[in-house]
Amino acid sequence: MAEITQVSPLAPKSFPDLPEIGGAEFSAVEAGVKYQGRKDVMLARLAPGSTIAGVFTRSATRSAPVLDCQDKILTDSDAGAAIIVNAGNSNAFTGRNGVKATKAVTHAVADCLSLPETRVFSSSTGVIGEPLPYDRITSKINELRSKLSAGSLVDAAEAIRTTDTFAKAAATEVLIDGTPVKIAGIAKGSGMIAPDMATMLVYVFTDAKVERDLLQSMLSELTDVTFNNITVDSDTSTSDTLLLAATGASGAVIHSGQGPFRDALHKVMLDLAHQVVRDGEGATKFVEICVTGAMNDADAKTHALSIANSPLVKTAVAGEDPNWGRVVMAIGKSGAKADRDLLSIRFGDVLVAENGWVSPNYREEDGAAHMKNQDLTINVDLGLRTGKATVWTCDLTHGYITINADYRS
Amino acid sequence: MAEITQVSPLAPKSFPDLPEIGGAEFSAVEAGVKYQGRKDVMLARLAPGSTIAGVFTRSATRSAPVLDCQDKILTDSDAGAAIIVNAGNSNAFTGRNGVKATKAVTHAVADCLSLPETRVFSSSTGVIGEPLPYDRITSKINELRSKLSAGSLVDAAEAIRTTDTFAKAAATEVLIDGTPVKIAGIAKGSGMIAPDMATMLVYVFTDAKVERDLLQSMLSELTDVTFNNITVDSDTSTSDTLLLAATGASGAVIHSGQGPFRDALHKVMLDLAHQVVRDGEGATKFVEICVTGAMNDADAKTHALSIANSPLVKTAVAGEDPNWGRVVMAIGKSGAKADRDLLSIRFGDVLVAENGWVSPNYREEDGAAHMKNQDLTINVDLGLRTGKATVWTCDLTHGYITINADYRS
Structure with a gap:
């Protein structure tokens, strides 16, 4: 494996300040799924009442975690939710063992955080076709829970990297009826980038209150003018996943798919999409x-x-x-x-x-x-x-x- | 411009013996269209009674010579025919001047060989968007005519090269009702290769007698399983042209699109298609x-x-x-x-x-x-x-x- 040590010349000059999103907590640990000596698993916990929207790869050979997320994304629930992501192994094209691994991980998170299993979303990114050593992840769930904090989104951004030469995050704030609403997101990806429907791994969080159907339609529309309009190498991942979670903690309620909230969300998504291109494998322009x-x-x-x-x-x-x-x-x-x-x-x-x-x-x-x-x-x-x-x-x-x-x- | 000196490691071990095709003569000269010190223009003259079929790029930005060939290819005529090709300049995206240049070249050939202009087909390959210095070609038509000989197909193969690291030719012979029929072809191409309908520049000649509609349908069908199934870089040329000429000089008449003649034609076309891939830019496998x-x-x-x-x-x-x-x-x-x-x-x-x-x-x-x-x-x-x-x-x-x-x- 080629050592990738040099940061892309197109990387942003600095990592952005990430606001805390009410109702959302994050953590990351070293689980040694494949990489050693670095954090490689992240957990996000979302407060009860959060809505979640998602878009996913349309690949016919999509991975077990993607299929699992697609099964769950249309479910409504007032329970909280969680997102768990590992880097180093994509759990794609791993047959029945892939399904078993995904279930083991999501079950362990549900159990530990007292959530319905239908509210635990997972992603895996890395090598295709190797069995996911899921016990390395499940054995770390307690540690992940104990480290959850509103200020740890930066750790999550670090943990999901594979061939990325820099961690990718973007954030903004927008006033909705006089109430400040925050949006922050993270992404990974630098090769196998030609999104079709969604792309790579991207997680965006907001403290706005947005009903699920509206959240989903905004996400789908904005994906079409952001992540679906970037390409590094015309190759489409088997794991592309983009999840958007709205906790409602700010008290601001979004009623329309147009206006300042949509514009702010667009800005964050476009920023993340551009960062993925700026970390395109070998990119100099x-x-x-x-x-x-x-x-x-x-x-x-x-x-x-x-x-x-x-x-x-x-x-x-x-x-x-x-x-x-x-x-x-x-x-x-x-x-x-x-x-x-x-x-x-x-x-x-x-x-x-x-x-x-x-x-x-x-x-x-x-x-x-x-x-x-x-x-x-x-x-x-x-x-x-x-x-x-x-x-x-x-x-x-x-x-x-x-x-x-x-x-x- | 990068100097390309090394022959592809995938090149055939030797250049094939090319048979003489009754009714077809060839020549090539140094016209200095762009390259210096090498032959860069070829001429083929086909005897009266020859039929010609062609397939061409479907590019929406196809070149003036391609459009001119497409205008002429469905014409029936008992007059002879000619094909003139230059390397170094594709006369593509050259506006009205491109049309003028194509007409100047085909007119000069028609005049010199006493052919109707509708029976002179031309191709140009090389840089896009620069005016074709057509006077360098028209001033060489007499020399091209004086050098015409049945044994010069190899010179034509050399003359049409651009970034090609080796000249490409293939030939075979097949018995039709006891009469030996010969097929020989040449091709150029190594980059911008993802044919759509036809590909690159390819010229195939036979001394069989084949009615034009049958010749065209065989060519189209076989293109779909040869040249349309190769790709070097997924990029499609603005100049792709494949012409097949049947002189009838052998006396053997082909009545069916199936059988040994089709198989022999398939073999020659596939051989040429593979040679284009084997000269793919930078190819090692x-x-x-x-x-x-x-x-x-x-x-x-x-x-x-x-x-x-x-x-x-x-x-x-x-x-x-x-x-x-x-x-x-x-x-x-x-x-x-x-x-x-x-x-x-x-x-x-x-x-x-x-x-x-x-x-x-x-x-x-x-x-x-x-x-x-x-x-x-x-x-x-x-x-x-x-x-x-x-x-x-x-x-x-x-x-x-x-x-x-x-x-x-």
């Missing part, structure tokens, strides 16, 4: 791809993801080459509607191509200058209708090859 | 992916291409890592039907996974031994119905990054 003028939003997203997933575009970005011909190629192959002679391409603000050819005023050095940025933008207008989409990706470098030709994931 | 037991053949192909295009599978192959978890992941994300608990995976003959988990008798060293081969096979049985597909790909290595982070294509 963060790329925003904006497509406008498509026949509809779905077509715009198809084009944007085709550009974002193209190995030839991603290697051109790595080489700081303003290779707009490869962008044209990626649009052409996407399957969505495009007219070669109507589309225009900009690198940042630099107009590169229009009317089916290179722009008459384009100078190669202007495009090259934009490509030297660490954060850069590729703007494509298709000139058809009003469909638009924005996706985020990173470049494809020797680092990605080095990590993945050796690391057993 | 040739991988055959066989999927059986799918709901239908289309589902099988979706799964097989999902595995073949997965960066995580391809880097695992590069690292000689029998990482079957990534194969499970690629099946899961493909969108085609799969049941996690019914599928089985073999590396070569080694049964790795079955019944939703690692096979009880699987030993890691057996899988690892198969991965050390230069040519290797990943077999997946989905356990559902009888759908099957085979695709071919190569690994993803540092060589691919090196070539594409620098080369302006």
